[in-house]
Amino acid sequence: xxxxxxxxxxxxxxxxxxVTLDCTYDTSxxxxxxxxxxxxxxxxxxFLIYQGSYDQQNATEGRYSLNFQxxxxxxxxxxxxxxxxxxxxxxxxxxxxxxxxxxxxxxDGTTLTVxx
Amino acid sequence: xxxxxxSPTHLIKTRGQQVTLxxxxxxxxxxxxxxxxALGQGxxxxxxxxxxxxxxxxxxxxxxxxxxxxxxxxxxxxxALLLGDSALYxxxxxxxxxxxxxxxxxxxxxxxxxx
Numbered sequence: 001x002x003x004x005x006x007x008x009x010x011x012x013x014x015x016x017x018x019v020t021l022d023c024t025y026d027t028s029x030x031x032x033x034x035x036x037x038x039x040x041x042x043x044x045x046x047f048l049i050y051q052g053s054y055d056q057q058n059a060t061e062g063r064y065s066l067n068f069q070x071x072x073x074x075x076x077x078x079x080x081x082x083x084x085x086x087x088x089x090x091x092x093x094x095x096x097x098x099x100x101x102x103x104x105x106x107x108d109g110t111t112l113t114v115x116x
Numbered sequence: 117x118x119x120x121x122x123s124p125t126h127l128i129k130t131r132g133q134q135v136t137l138x139x140x141x142x143x144x145x146x147x148x149x150x151x152x153x154a155l156g157q158g159x160x161x162x163x164x165x166x167x168x169x170x171x172x173x174x175x176x177x178x179x180x181x182x183x184x185x186x187x188x189x190x191x192x193x194x195x196a197l198l199l200g201d202s203a204l205y206x207x208x209x210x211x212x213x214x215x216x217x218x219x220x221x222x223x224x225x226x227x228x229x230x231x
Contacts, residue, residue, distance in 0.1 A: 004158075035219045043204060043227075045159070047219030091158055093219075101147065101212040103172055104220065106158035 002027045004092050004107035012113050013082045020067070021077045021110045023092030032096045034075040035104065036066065039089040048090075051075055079112075087114045120223035122207050128229045129197050135228060137192040141209030142221045147171075148190040149220065150182060151206040159206055165190050166212065194228075202230045 003026040013019035025034065036048040051059045051066045059066040067076040079086055089111050093104040121140040129135050141148050147166045151159035161174035165184035179195045188209075194201055204227050208220035 033217070037219065037222075042224065043206075044224040045206065045208070045220070045222035047221070050217040050219055052217065093158075101164075101166070101171070101210075103149065103161040103164060103174060105161070106151075108156075108158045 002029075002032075002094055002096055002105045004094055004105055006092055006107035006110050008110045009108075010111045010113070012115060013079075015084060015114055015116050016081055018078060018080045019082055019112065021079070021090050021092075021112065023075045023077065023107060025073050025075060025092070025094050027073075027094065027096055029096040032094055034066070034068070035093040035095070036064070036075075036077045037091045037093060037106075038086075039091060039109070041088070045091070049077070082114045084114050084116060087112060120207055120209050120221050122205075122223035122226050124226060125224065126227045126229075128231060130231055131197055131199060133197050134193065134195045135197060137194075137205050137207075137226045137228070138189070139192070139207030139209075139223060140189045141207075145209035145211045145221065146188050147210045147212055148184060148188065149208045149210070150190070150192045151208065152176075153204040153206055153225070155203070162192065197230045199230050202228060204228075 005024045032053045034051045038046045049061045065078045089109045091109045093106045095104045149164040150162040153159040163173040168184045184190045204225045206225045207223045
């Protein structure tokens with residue numbers, strides 16, 4: 001069964017510094033996708049970044065990058081130059097299979113607080 | 117370009133009652149997934165609808181049912197409400213025909229409180 005583990009319930013970072021949010025996963029499917037979402041206090045989940053299991057390079061999207069270590073089954077999110085607006089809950093998720101269909105399994109999230 | 121629209125935003129129901137939540141997917145999306153998010157936890161998959169059929173279902177009892185209409189909008193119905201059904205219900209839309217690197221587009225959710 002697929003599983004996502006986020007071991008950091010809460011993280012603090014100083015404004016303008018970088019922060020890494022940890023995520024490990026477990027699956028027996030060789031084809032899968034890994035996602036990170038941001039959930040502000042308003043409740044709406046916002047898609048940030050995607051990494052496919054066969055992608056050779058780590059994904060990047062603006063200030064977000066994904067540190068993908070396949071052998072260790074980890075997919076850590078790195079946020080560079082943190083901003084106050086980055087304060088939110090962050091969820092790692094995985095979808096098995098090679099299509100854009102099917103369910104995603106989410107971790108329990110990490111609350112990030114950016115200090116001024 | 118409208119995103120995912122959910123209604124109502126908040127709802128209070130009594131134990132044993134029935135509730136219907138509604139979702140309109142993002143324009144161009146044809147697949148709707150429903151998630152339940154308890155306070156302080158990650159979203160849990162309820163089911164997914166595509167072409168008006170339930171394609172995949174999570175570990176939820178039959179009290180949870182759904183429907184997808186020809187215009188791709190969807191409803192989530194919960195019968196015989198329990199206190200434990202209190203949660204944020206999220207609707208997420210996607211399109212299988214698109215590149216698989218796209219994540220879901222989520223609505224803002226419906227906050228259901230069962231008293």
